Amino acid sequence: MTFEQMWTDLSPVGRSSTSGGYFRQPWESAELELRAWFREAAKARDLEIEEDPFGNLVAWWGFEARSARTSTTGKSVLTGSHLDSVLDGGAYDGPLGVVSAFAAVDVMRERGVVPTRPLGVAAFVEEEGSRFGRACLGSRLAVGAASWDDARELTDRDGVRLGDVIEGGTSTILEGVDTYVELHVEQGRALIDHDTAVGVASGIWPHGRWRYDVAGRADHAGTTRMEDRADPMLTFAMTALAANKQARLSGQRATFGRIDVRPNGTNAVPSHVTAWLDARAESSPALATLTAAIERQASERAERDGTQVTVTRESISGEVVFDAALRDLIGAGVPVLPTQAGHDAGILQDAGIRSAMLFVRNPSGVSHSPEETAETADCLAGVTALADALTGLVT
The missing domain is CATH 3.30.70.360 (Alpha-Beta Plaits)
Incomplete structure (x- = not known):
């Protein structure tokens, strides 16, 4: 399944017929439909699905990955992003990273890449905080930066407790993971100014x-x-x-x-x-x-x-400085950009998992809005850059 076909499949899900924006709030119908799509995409590639008690998903490739990723023979690499949106948000913020991750796996297989370390495609839940008010909640819970005892009492706008939506507990989904690379649509205009399709992040503002x-x-x-x-x-x-x-x-x-x-x-x-x-x-x-x-x-x-x-x-969230060596490895020859937006990559970096981010040009310069966009050619350039980066990390 090509990048273009995956994107076509996702485009209608959660889209408003009036504004053109997206309503993909966690554990509601549109986001649950996207989670089902994620499972089908993983199944089509014979990837092993893992889900933690908070709803974070990882599709693993390599070594009967569930057992291999925690062994002493090697550490695991993770890529991906999130599937939820802000209220009336754009199409690309989050899902672009997940679709690109599956597409990068396809590219690597076409190249004959045989990973020597398990590689996972992740979809972290409630990244935007648009339902329960805590940004990057899924990744915070996964790394232990937020406690379930506190998070379970969070309520949405209708007074629904998070603890009544999911069972919660303790996550082991990131055990054995030592590297995370997240691809994301740029949420500003820097790549327009640089006249280039792909950039790499230096860090995240507090x-x-x-x-x-x-x-x-x-x-x-x-x-x-x-x-x-x-x-x-x-x-x-x-x-x-x-x-x-x-x-x-x-x-x-x-x-x-x-x-x-x-x-x-x-x-x-x-x-x-x-x-x-x-x-x-x-x-x-x-x-x-x-x-x-x-x-x-x-x-x-x-x-x-x-x-x-x-x-x-x-x-x-404090200031995040991404791993410099990893940044240089995946971003050779492309602009290095700071970002003012929070991301799951920042949570993982703070937790000791070396992390980096690739950005894909957004010709509108607008994000968290129906006007957010990206050109297919730029997205495919992002897929190639991600596949190159992951190949260097798992072989």
């Missing part, structure tokens, strides 16, 4: 998510004078503007992309606003300075508005 709870007083939108209100929406609005200003002044990133308003009535002053801040910066000190400035301005505004602000850090 980033995190903070929940802002702003409490005020519900009141009548018509009869309550402006000066008599304790309106949490005003506090939030000024906080969002402050985040934008602080990020622009420092060259960092700050985004309020999700908000929940209570009671959410057109003719009522709200009583409570909950908003989630996504903040990213070029270093950990820069991230701390940025988020402290935003919180300070929120508190100052709340004092003027007669509201109360509570800030809760929900998750944070």
